[in-house]
Amino acid sequence: MAPSSLVVWGVLAACVAAGKAQWTPGTATFYGGNDGSGTMGGACGYGNLYNSGYGINNAALSSVLFNDGASCGQCYSIMCDPSRPGGQWCKPGYSITVTATNDGGWCNPPRPHFDMSQPAWEHIGVYQGGIIPVQYQRVKCSRTGGVRFVINGCNYFELVNIQNLAGSGSVGAAWIKGTNTGWIQMSRNWGANWQSNAALVGQGLSFAITSTGGQYIQFLDVAPAWWQFGQTFTTCQNFDY
CATH class of the missing domain: 2.60.40.760 (Expansin, cellulose-binding-like domain)
Structure with a gap:
């Protein structure tokens, strides 16, 4: 292999490794009912999540992620991890982006954990599983309208x-x-x-x-x-x- 090819390959490998490093293991459950109505309100103070711009794809974060409210409004891409115990309840190939709207500090402290709205959770997991292993990363938020x-x-x-x-x-x-x-x-x-x-x-x-x-x-x-x-x-x- 030519030296230039080795350089290109090395750069590509580094990019792939960096991309993988962005994903962090955690776990996820769901709450709020199959229409997500029980997730309205929450410890961020947003009230009706439709009126405040967040909708149904939301989650309560465990204490290590919620950070005393500093994470309110942040967005996370989450996908189920079929390679870990409990992975049989995954829907492989699917991911969902959720907004942090509540404090789920009672859920699995001090581990990174997402207590997601049921409709969002069921996008990546099978209902009977209850709790699933996930990989997550923080991502850019897309919103409609202004602050x-x-x-x-x-x-x-x-x-x-x-x-x-x-x-x-x-x-x-x-x-x-x-x-x-x-x-x-x-x-x-x-x-x-x-x-x-x-x-x-x-x-x-x-x-x-x-x-x-x-x-x-x-x-x-x-x-x-x-x-x-x-x-x-x-x-x-x-x-x-």
Whole structure:
């Protein structure tokens, strides 16, 4: 074999090895009923998962993956692994992409585990199996429309649920700005809820987000001065990474 061929072969082998290294072993179960209705809500605070942009292909993550809510909104490609014990319940050749929407920390700690919606799980596993061995990797999220902001709280602070992120899918840092203020850094309260201790009632609101992928976007004039707690505001901007 010519030296140039050896180089090409070595590069190809390295690429194949790198591709395999992206997959990590874990396990998966299902919950929420055959229509997935029981998966609505959850520890990320997204509420109705259709309204917040996530739909039925969702999962609760074990503690090691959920990371105290930092993983909310992230996407994972999952396929059943027929080579491991329990693999007889696999549907070989199928994979499914799910969004992290809930905390399944009670499931198999400290192992990486996905408690998936039943419709998503049955895409890769046979119902009678109950629990299956899987391979998973984090993947880029694809979303319809822009980032959404659900504003809750009270007169003395804002609690904002940030939803429907594409790209890396999750929030790394967030800021809020009133009509009469500069940018105020927010802190994660729980799940995908970010908190500001400023009293911004009666001011128009803008937001800025750095995704966990490192992309920074400003969402200007998201909410008018007459916004009220409990309202959702949708933008036309979203993340690439």
